[in-house]
Amino acid sequence: MSLNELWGYLVLGVVLGCLYAVIAIGYTLVYGVLQLLNFAHSEVFMFGGFGGVLALTAWTPVVNPSGMQSVLYVAFGMAAGAALGAAVAYGLEKVAYRPLRKHNAPRLVFLITAIGASFFLYNLAGKLFDRSSVAMPQMYSNETVFTLFDTDIKTTHLLIVFSAVAMMVGLDYVVNRTKLGSGIRAVAQDPEVASLMGVNIDKVVSRTFVIGGLLGGAAGFLFGVNSKVVYTMGFLPGITAFAAAVLGGIGNVRGAMLGGLLLGVVETMTVFFWGDDWRYVAGFAVLVLVLMFRPTGLLGERLGRTA
Amino acid sequence: MLNKRFMKIAAPLAVGALVLTGCGNDSGSADGTYKIAFQGPLSGENVQLGVNMENGIKLAIDEANASGDYEFKLEYFAADDMGLPDKATSAAQAALSEEVLAVVGPAFSGPADTAAEYYADEGVPAVSSSATRADLTTKGYGSFLRAVPNDSAQGAGMAKYLASEGAKSVVVVDDKTDYGVGLADVAIAELKKAGVKAQRQSTPQKTPDYSAAAKRVANTKADAMIYAGYYEDAGPFAKKLDEAGFDGIKMSGDGTNDAQFIKLAGGSADGWKLTCPCTDPNEEDATKAFAEKYEKEFKRAPGTYSAESYDVTKMIISEMAELDEINSDTLLKALKKTKYKGLTKEFSFDDKGEFRNQTVYMYEVNGKKIEYEGSIDDLTKG
Numbered sequence: 001m002s003l004n005e006l007w008g009y010l011v012l013g014v015v016l017g018c019l020y021a022v023i024a025i026g027y028t029l030v031y032g033v034l035q036l037l038n039f040a041h042s043e044v045f046m047f048g049g050f051g052g053v054l055a056l057t058a059w060t061p062v063v064n065p066s067g068m069q070s071v072l073y074v075a076f077g078m079a080a081g082a083a084l085g086a087a088v089a090y091g092l093e094k095v096a097y098r099p100l101r102k103h104n105a106p107r108l109v110f111l112i113t114a115i116g117a118s119f120f121l122y123n124l125a126g127k128l129f130d131r132s133s134v135a136m137p138q139m140y141s142n143e144t145v146f147t148l149f150d151t152d153i154k155t156t157h158l159l160i161v162f163s164a165v166a167m168m169v170g171l172d173y174v175v176n177r178t179k180l181g182s183g184i185r186a187v188a189q190d191p192e193v194a195s196l197m198g199v200n201i202d203k204v205v206s207r208t209f210v211i212g213g214l215l216g217g218a219a220g221f222l223f224g225v226n227s228k229v230v231y232t233m234g235f236l237p238g239i240t241a242f243a244a245a246v247l248g249g250i251g252n253v254r255g256a257m258l259g260g261l262l263l264g265v266v267e268t269m270t271v272f273f274w275g276d277d278w279r280y281v282a283g284f285a286v287l288v289l290v291l292m293f294r295p296t297g298l299l300g301e302r303l304g305r306t307a
Numbered sequence: 308m309l310n311k312r313f314m315k316i317a318a319p320l321a322v323g324a325l326v327l328t329g330c331g332n333d334s335g336s337a338d339g340t341y342k343i344a345f346q347g348p349l350s351g352e353n354v355q356l357g358v359n360m361e362n363g364i365k366l367a368i369d370e371a372n373a374s375g376d377y378e379f380k381l382e383y384f385a386a387d388d389m390g391l392p393d394k395a396t397s398a399a400q401a402a403l404s405e406e407v408l409a410v411v412g413p414a415f416s417g418p419a420d421t422a423a424e425y426y427a428d429e430g431v432p433a434v435s436s437s438a439t440r441a442d443l444t445t446k447g448y449g450s451f452l453r454a455v456p457n458d459s460a461q462g463a464g465m466a467k468y469l470a471s472e473g474a475k476s477v478v479v480v481d482d483k484t485d486y487g488v489g490l491a492d493v494a495i496a497e498l499k500k501a502g503v504k505a506q507r508q509s510t511p512q513k514t515p516d517y518s519a520a521a522k523r524v525a526n527t528k529a530d531a532m533i534y535a536g537y538y539e540d541a542g543p544f545a546k547k548l549d550e551a552g553f554d555g556i557k558m559s560g561d562g563t564n565d566a567q568f569i570k571l572a573g574g575s576a577d578g579w580k581l582t583c584p585c586t587d588p589n590e591e592d593a594t595k596a597f598a599e600k601y602e603k604e605f606k607r608a609p610g611t612y613s614a615e616s617y618d619v620t621k622m623i624i625s626e627m628a629e630l631d632e633i634n635s636d637t638l639l640k641a642l643k644k645t646k647y648k649g650l651t652k653e654f655s656f657d658d659k660g661e662f663r664n665q666t667v668y669m670y671e672v673n674g675k676k677i678e679y680e681g682s683i684d685d686l687t688k689g
Contacts, residue, residue: 005526012518131351133539135571142550154550227517227543228571230352236515271519276510277483 008151009272010265015157017264018164019226022219023241024248024256025171026089026212032188032251033208035107036097039114042238043121044089044213048220049136049229050129051084052077056137070140074159077139078221085217086210092117093209098202125231133230136221160222167215168257174211175253184208188251240267240280243287249297258298262286340380341633343368343623344402345616346422346433347414348390352539355567357414359610360436361385364411366597366604367620377628386410388418392485395421403429408635409623409642411616416440417485423448432639434623436615439561439584440489444661450639452656454619455612456584456665458486461560462493464582464667464683465533466501471687472556474530476504480520480544482536483511490535490560512540521547531556538563542571549575556580564611569675581670586651587679588614594650618649 023045030038056077065073096117100110144152175181183204186194195201220229223237244263248255263283270282290298345364348357368381384405388398395418402410403425410426410433413419419438426433427448434452435443441459443451469477477498481491491507498505506527510520521544524532532548532555534541541563548557561583569576588594588601588609597617601609626641627633647654655663669680680686 008522008526009519012522015518016516130354132354133352133542133567133571135542135573138573141574142546152550152552156550223515227515227546230539232352232513233515236513268519271523275508275523276514276520279514 004150006272007149009268011148011151011153011157013265013268014261015160015226015264016268017261018161019219019223019260020237020241020244020264021257021260022164022167022215022222023237024244024260025168025253026216027242027245028248028250028253028256029184029208029212031245032253033184033191033205034097034101034110036110037114037242038092038212039111039238039242040092040096040118040121041089041212041216042234042241043118043125044085044092044234045216045220045223045238045241046125046229046231046234047088047121048081048085048213048217049224049233050125050134050220051217052081052221052224053134053136053229054084055080056139057134061137061139065140073137073139074225077136077225078163078218081221081224082214082218085215085220086213088121089209089213089216090206092121093206098205101205122231122234129231131231133228135228136224139225156226160226163218163222167218171211171215172253180204180207236280240283243284247287247290247297249299249301251301252297252299255297255299255301262298339378340382341408341627342382342384342405343620344384344386344405344407344410344412345414346386346388346395346398346402346410346412346418347437349385349387351389351391353390353415353537355565356437356537356562356611357387357390359565359613360411360414360616362601362605363609363613363616363618364620366601367617367624369604371621371624377624379627379633381624386412388413388415388422390415390418392417392421394418396425398422399425403431407431408627408633409434409638411436411619411623413438414612415486416443416489419443419451420446420485423451426450429635430639431635432623432642434619434642436619437561437612440485441493442489444659448660450635452642452660453662454622454654454656455615456662456667458490458560459493460665460667461582461584462490462495463497464669465494465558465560466497466503467687468580468582468669468683469498469531469533469556469558470501470503472531474503474556476506476527476529477531477533478506478508478524478527478529479533479535480508480510480524482534482540483509484536486537486562487512487535490562491533494533494535510540510544512536514540517544517547518550520544521551521553524548525551525553529555531558534559534563536562538565538568538571541568542576545572545575545579558582561585561611564670564677566610566677569672569677576672577674579672581672581677582667582683583611583670584665584667585612585615586668587670588651590679591651597650614651615649618647618651618654622647622649622654 026041061073096113142155183199186199187204244259245256248259266286267279267283270278368383386398386402388394399422413422414437416438427450432450436454439458441457479491481487495505558580564581564583588598594614630637652664667683670677
């Protein structure tokens with residue numbers, strides 16, 4: 001085992017971690033405003049992957065695209081993925097969760113609805129897409145961009161890391177610096193007072209879902225580029241990203257990012273040291289260990305002080 | 308107690324129902340119509356492998372019905388197990404409750420291990436044209452016949468080929484399925500026998516991210532890599548192997564031998580060696596006519612195991628024609644002794660139901676096509 005070898009895995013871990021982080025944000029945002037574990041978010045992510053594939057297949061990419069064309073394809077695919085993700089998340093909130101809020105349903109009912117919605121979307125996608133895998137159309141040739149300490153950094157790696165970081169920075173800005181962001185934070189801290197101060201709660205909740213859906217959908221697209229798109233693809237990354245959100249402190253946006261990165265690196269390092277059999281064992285062992293000593297997660301629950 | 312009272316009524320009813328269905332075992336039919344079932348993945352991720360076979364079977368049945376050569380009519384019954392062991396029981400029971408005469412399949416090894424017992428209990432012949440895990444024939448399932456060389460043959464073929472290519476060290480990656488682990492076991496044993504260094508890695512099926520697994524393979528700097536698994540995962544894995552810069556020989560078995568592999572892997576499938584106990588119906592002279600008919604009927608070229616499934620169905624039909632009294636028992640006895648010359652190969656079974664002919668063929672991915680190279684015995688001769 002050399003240091004350069006370890007570095008190679010670290011790079012892969014960061015790439016995977018970036019994807020987890022972007023998905024985890026969706027869990028954490030919704031939890032922040034509704035104290036709801038939106039288990040259907042993994043299916044929002046999956047639909048994002050299909051959105052990208054469908055859009056790109058409809059607009060068949062040329063065989064050897066030039067640099068500019070590649071950028072265009074990627075942007076288009078990601079936008080399509082994000083749009084479908086956002087649409088599914090918006091619909092989900094409207095159809096499944098809003099009626100429950102109107103009736104002041106107990107917390108447990110929300111949770112069960114989330115699981116039910118997740119199963120529904122999962123099987124719907126299975127039916128719609130024949131339960132078979134599809135590959136993301138090739139948008140660029142995956143060349144080595146540069147080599148750092150013996151590790152080839154490929155186009156795909158850069159694409160994932162750069163888009164994920166851009167999304168995270170953008171989101172951080174939205175939550176902390178914009179009017180919508182202060183609305184989200186206000187609802188997270190105290191919905192009643194927020195509504196007395198003139199915040200339209202329904203609108204804020206709905207937009208929170210849309211933001212989570214945008215990020216989840218874009219992550220689904222990136223995930224598809226990285227491997228493939230299939231209706232079962234949501235489950236494992238979804239549950240890992242959920243763990244990442246809890247690890248970082250659920251409700252805390254920066255915590256979700258940190259948790260995602262950490263789990264990605266831990267998983268990849270586990271594969272390096274012990275093999276793929278141990279991937280999830282180690283990832284979730286870290287989760288349990290951290291929660292034993294810091295029950296509120298690494299950065300604590302910050303966005304909402306309730307729960 | 309309601310529950311107790313319910314059980315008192317329900318239990319005898321259930322037993323009665325079981326006895327009744329058990330009686331319907333003679334699978335004969337008054338009007339001379341018999342059902343032949345196919346058990347395999349007709350939905351789910353590996354559906355393409357199942358559809359390849361289903362089409363072959365349907366073609367054989369339609370031909371027999373249309374020919375007018377037989378005194379009986381045949382019907383097709385689809386028993387979908389999604390290729391999953393936990394769906395195999397219900398698929399087998401669906402077929403048995405339809406009183407099928409014989410089953411082509413189960414297609415995959417895991418489901419075969421589960422379902423073979425049900426078929427054996429009812430004495431219904433189950434002839435698989437694709438379940439290749441070695442130990443299926445050593446478990447004493449009385450009615451299970453394997454019409455395909457098993458994984459021992461495939462693993463041995465892989466080892467022989469790699470040794471003849473001068474490979475000194477090989478990494479074998481299994482996908483933790485029944486099929487993958489079985490194939491990997493044999494491949495490693497055979498590689499060691501041939502004096503090649505072999506090491507094993509496992510990456511469970513449906514792993515969302517193959518980059519770390521691929522990096523591990525690349526870091527071994529081995530001369531060759533064998534992936535023992537199905538195309539669904541071989542596709543993304545191939546992509547990542549390319550990314551990790553692995554430049555040895557890349558090889559996989561019949562589970563990957565499907566056009567879908569090339570689609571999922573993008574350009575990264577190029578140069579992969581794929582073994583298969585199946586011949587390419589589009590290449591061999593004997594099966595060309597079959598390939599044309601198939602293409603006309605289903606608007607696509609026959610895939611992996613299409614011709615073999617066609618052959619197996621034809622073999623069942625031709626044995627039925629020889630029988631005075633047609634039922635599952637007489638058919639099973641006849642099949643065990645058969646010497647049927649099909650399009651792809653000659654079919655005969657040893658006393659355990661194992662296939663006698665153990666030839667394995669080599670294919671290579673070239674661009675968008677899986678090209679047929681010939682039998683491994685021929686390829687390694689020179």
